Amino acid sequence: MKRNTRFMNHSVPKGFRLAGVHCGVKSDPSREDLTLITTDSDAVAAGVYTQNVVHAASVKQNRAKTPFDRFRVVVVNSGNANACTGERGEQDAREMTRLAAKSVGATEDQALAMSTGIIGEYLPMDKLTAGITAAKAQLGTDSTAFDSAVRGITTTDKFVKVASRSIEMDGQSVQVTAMAKGAGMIGPNMATMLCVVMTDAALAPTTAQRILSTAVDESFNCMSVEGHMSTSDTVLLLASGGSGVQLAGPSADQQLQEALTAVCVELARMIPTDGEGASHLITIDVKGCATREDAHRIAKTVADSPLVKTGVAGADPNWGRIVSAAGYAGVQFDVSQLTLSINGTLVYENSMPVAFDDAVVSASIRDNHETRLELTLAEGDSSIRYWTSDLTIDYVRFNSEYTT
């Protein structure tokens, strides 16, 4: 089988139609706040959701449905997360789902819903009802429809987040196109990450769930902004089968897996890049661990350390903050073999500081958007790559200057 994965224009995979409209959840009439994505016939949907026990009503409902093979439509509103809204919130989420289903001639069990925005407020159901009707009337497959749908899921995003891959399988083309939003503060309440991945491959629900979970494990689950898990984080994979390509065998699965993971990684890097006030994307490689879980714990602990994050913001090659953060991740390791490099410069080797030119490393942090930290242990062969943003004065300003 020929491997031909390349960048494409972000075209809508076959079998999907979509639209984004403004219906009034956001106050600015120029901003879309409702997106509808529908398939021409029954499709497969898989999902990965926030692990927060305090989660939005729609998360609970979607989780109960996926993976399944009768998917027809998902509605997303931005500006109101419908989280922490109790029984009425659950009723509203069901009604929103029912309205979306009805708009495309499907049943409630064929529809999903997502909400992102301020928490603790009830959804304006009259506006959503009108919005779903309006979006239904504008469903399309062109770039105008696609762009409006992408904007309709955003909140405080400074740029839209889209990635795609096209793969050829036995002479036929399969498209994977995804949109994501977040994680910026919303409301100013919550940082939510939403992502919808569309593909026109034909997949079984269990296969869809497996490749989505794998892709998320290597992308969105290896990314944090401030380590505060949202009530609403959701990644959906929708497979329309519109390409006519039915995946057959491990090789085809692997090919789609690679494309899906690549798309998710590309989006996962965009989210901390767009973190509130962020001036750097920090990429953390942790290598030589006994297990991937150990590597993940170390990387996440380093990523969430305010001292590491402020150090990068200040272009300070402060290795002490990084190795000490690695040390309190709850992972036992041989400290005498711990090694760290910053932007490719070795700064700490086998538990001893290495002489290096502070000014050069500091300049490499200051002058580049991405800062690369590489921690190497000697416990095994497991590794991970993790992304986060730095912590700047602007972050604190954004998140503290609001007063009710």
Next chain:
Amino acid sequence: MKRNTRFMNHSVPKGFRLAGVHCGVKSDPSREDLTLITTDSDAVAAGVYTQNVVHAASVKQNRAKTPFDRFRVVVVNSGNANACTGERGEQDAREMTRLAAKSVGATEDQALAMSTGIIGEYLPMDKLTAGITAAKAQLGTDSTAFDSAVRGITTTDKFVKVASRSIEMDGQSVQVTAMAKGAGMIGPNMATMLCVVMTDAALAPTTAQRILSTAVDESFNCMSVEGHMSTSDTVLLLASGGSGVQLAGPSADQQLQEALTAVCVELARMIPTDGEGASHLITIDVKGCATREDAHRIAKTVADSPLVKTGVAGADPNWGRIVSAAGYAGVQFDVSQLTLSINGTLVYENSMPVAFDDAVVSASIRDNHETRLELTLAEGDSSIRYWTSDLTIDYVRFNSEYTT
């Protein structure tokens, strides 16, 4: 047995002599940077240490010695943590210990050492040698000696942290006096918390260790500034027996336990109060948990959330940030029974927002140094009280503006 615990002047318990001097680890000659605390005869010492696998040489050596009953002296230097300094750092820590022991006519195994300050630099052993000799010459029991010793363990502390209790046992007085430092940024490298508790009660080593561990569990282990665990955190309990009071029986143990816990809690509250840039002390009560560990995880997760911390800095009664942080602590609980109050005002009850006057609650945060959050679950009877600081622009400024 009469219970009579009250505030006292911070007198030095019987059987201790101490001093603080400037020996040149810190550049400012007006600031003490070395403290010596010695007992007149063999005493009991117990310790609780950082769980960071990346820890200072002295932590490793102290941990191997305590608890024991032949203690004679502890030397503390501030300005250099002797952490991440490899084999030479271990040799230096041993030499520092040996010099302190020799100065009071004891052996190395009777001495402990602590270091706090910048990491990754070698100790200036000539300066420490002279400093130990100078401190030995100034050992005393009066307030001048005590105050210099207290200052000698500080780094960027804006105020010294001292607490004491006097208890009466069978007509005799037992004194508990403690000093602590941190956690402010040092260097600007690391936030280290050090504490030395002195008592003139006579204790068995196992008893000393038990009551110290219990006190730390309810105080310093329930406190964070930014959640970054230091390489050097150490709490020592030194019991000279100088009061002539030998603890006998559970009631006496309990009386001393209460005094020790009270002293440690008093100091634990001072540390986030003195956090870099902190404008609020945040006290988090988590109640109704299945286990104390669950309550601890929830409290720590709320305490370490940058969104919660910036919200308090901005006097924002943002309950969504708080309940969502509770939700991702990794503890399963019935969300429908989650309740939160801020400064005594109910804002979220049984998973539903409660109408409250935002302006009043915001003012209660803005106008008071302490912000009290109370989260109530319905899983059991376990609870915890936890302290942290808020996250301000000044914190980020302090920790990012340094460039090498």
